[in-house]
Each structure stands twice: as structure tokens, then as C-alpha cells.
Amino acid sequence: MIDVYVSDTAHQTHRTRRLRHVKDYNPEDDSEFWINKAQSVLSAKLARKAITGPAKNVIMFLGDGFSIPTLAAARAYLGQSQGAPGEETELSFEEFPNTGLSKTYCVDSQVADSACSATAYLSGVKANIGTAGVTGRVKVDDCAAMRNTSNQVSSILKWSQDAGKSTGVVTTTRITHASPSGTYAHIANRDWENDAEVRNSGQDPDICDDIAEQLVNRIPGKNIKVSICRYEEYIIL
Structure with a gap:
């Protein structure tokens, strides 16, 4: 058996920062909270009617360097600036009915400019x-x-x-x-x-x-x- 020691200092720091927002009763501690939340989101998605008419306008908004880690940081910052833990915050465009991801690479380079x-x-x-x-x-x-x-x-x-x-x-x-x-x-x-x-x-x-x-x-x-x-x-x- 190999014993591996991992310092818990960083983990404890993260827990302490988030626990500052937790009250005596935290609904996130119960499995029903997450199940009900997921069912609510799925029900809303399934009930949404597709838009079949032609679009009046098309706006492409680009945040340079936008990536999944950038979104995670933006959620946390926005939520914490409003007194919440942060991770559960949704950015405005994340509430759109349809979202997707695109691969950004060049023909001759994995990292795109x-x-x-x-x-x-x-x-x-x-x-x-x-x-x-x-x-x-x-x-x-x-x-x-x-x-x-x-x-x-x-x-x-x-x-x-x-x-x-x-x-x-x-x-x-x-x-x-x-x-x-x-x-x-x-x-x-x-x-x-x-x-x-x-x-x-x-x-x-x-x-x-x-x-x-x-x-x-x-x-x-x-x-x-x-x-x-x-x-x-x-x-x-």
C-alpha cells in the first residue's frame, strides 16, 4: 500500500469561503433539492414551443477569449458580488432556449487566434x-x-x-x-x-x-x- 499525503489547506479555504453563505438550513444538502431543480429545468425546456418564424434580427456577440473556465469565473464573480455563493448563478445568455459549443482551432494550430x-x-x-x-x-x-x-x-x-x-x-x-x-x-x-x-x-x-x-x-x-x-x-x- 502506498500512502499519499495531500495537503487540505486549499480545500479548507474553499469550504470556508462557501460556508460563509450557508445558513442554519441549507436546501442544497438534500438530494430532493437537486432532483426537483433538474426536473423543473427539464419540464420548462420540454414545454417551450419552438420558434418557427423568420428572425427579424441576428446579433453575434463575441467575448474575446471566451471559454468554459471564463464562464465559470464570471458566474462565481457575479453571484458573490450579489451576496450569493456564486456557482449557482446563471448568466443572461445561459437562459436562452438554445445554447451550444464551437471548437476553436486553426487548420495549422490547435490554439486559435x-x-x-x-x-x-x-x-x-x-x-x-x-x-x-x-x-x-x-x-x-x-x-x-x-x-x-x-x-x-x-x-x-x-x-x-x-x-x-x-x-x-x-x-x-x-x-x-x-x-x-x-x-x-x-x-x-x-x-x-x-x-x-x-x-x-x-x-x-x-x-x-x-x-x-x-x-x-x-x-x-x-x-x-x-x-x-x-x-x-x-x-x-
Whole structure:
């Protein structure tokens, strides 16, 4: 037999923090609490009628770096800021009738960046890391492949415009940044936000249209009705 000693200090700390919220009687201690809660949720889901009519609006909200651990931390923080234990808290969008998960990885990278992941969730096609609005046939800095229209993919924003809908992009970063650029740009390098960056990478900006130029002069960028960004840079002297 092998004896394994595990320090209980951290566990005791966690218990102490949560027990501060527990009153003399805690319904969570009874199995009926959890069974009834589960049955209540299932009954509500089964009783909900499906929406069969066409959607009036579609809003895609992205929290950069959003993951399951991020959601867990947000629940705990929100609940504890309201005087509750925290874990049982539900975020607003968790109350939606339907939810799901998406895999965020690049064709050439397990860990996705904002460019290839934007391409995935906006167009349904996965791309190489550092590229946006193109297929996996476009490698980073490959201007020729980027310009090949067969390697370009359309986003839900373009599909909406084709259906006669008004479209907009609102972001807390630069409008030419990787995440928002996935709605309108086809680019071989997410850093090509302006012609200077294209030139700095050894490419010709007259041939390789940068992200800003695509926003202003190309479809679907130039047909966007609302384009808002709130970006601030702080310089510490």
C-alpha cells in the first residue's frame, strides 16, 4: 500500500469561503433539492414551443477569449458580488432556449487566434492562424493566394447583405483588428491593417489590399451601414 499525503489547506479555504453563505438550513444538502431543480429545468425546456418564424434580427456577440473556465469565473464573480455563493448563478445568455459549443482551432494550430477563429464562427470555414476570410490554402503573407477569389470565403455579414439586410459591426478594439475584420476582409496576415504594414512585410500595398482598404472600397465592407469602434491606447511615461 502506498500512502499519499495531500495537503487540505486549499480545500479548507474553499469550504470556508462557501460556508460563509450557508445558513442554519441549507436546501442544497438534500438530494430532493437537486432532483426537483433538474426536473423543473427539464419540464420548462420540454414545454417551450419552438420558434418557427423568420428572425427579424441576428446579433453575434463575441467575448474575446471566451471559454468554459471564463464562464465559470464570471458566474462565481457575479453571484458573490450579489451576496450569493456564486456557482449557482446563471448568466443572461445561459437562459436562452438554445445554447451550444464551437471548437476553436486553426487548420495549422490547435490554439486559435482571433483571425482564424473569426473566420470559423463567421463563415463556417477554418483557416490558418493569422489569416482571416480565407481558406486553409492561404498561408501567412501569401498575397497571391489571398487574391485568388476561390480561396476567399464569405461571412454571415455578406450573406445578410445578399439577403437585403442592413449590417453593422461594433467593437471595443480597432475596426481593422482581427476579430471584426473577419466580417468583411480576405487577408493573408491579420497585421496588414494598413498599407504601411503590408509594405513592412515586404509586399506591395498596391497589389495586396490592406484591411482598411477592403473595409472602405470593397464589398461587403463598403456596404456596412454601422461601423463603430472604441479603442484607447494608454502610454505610460
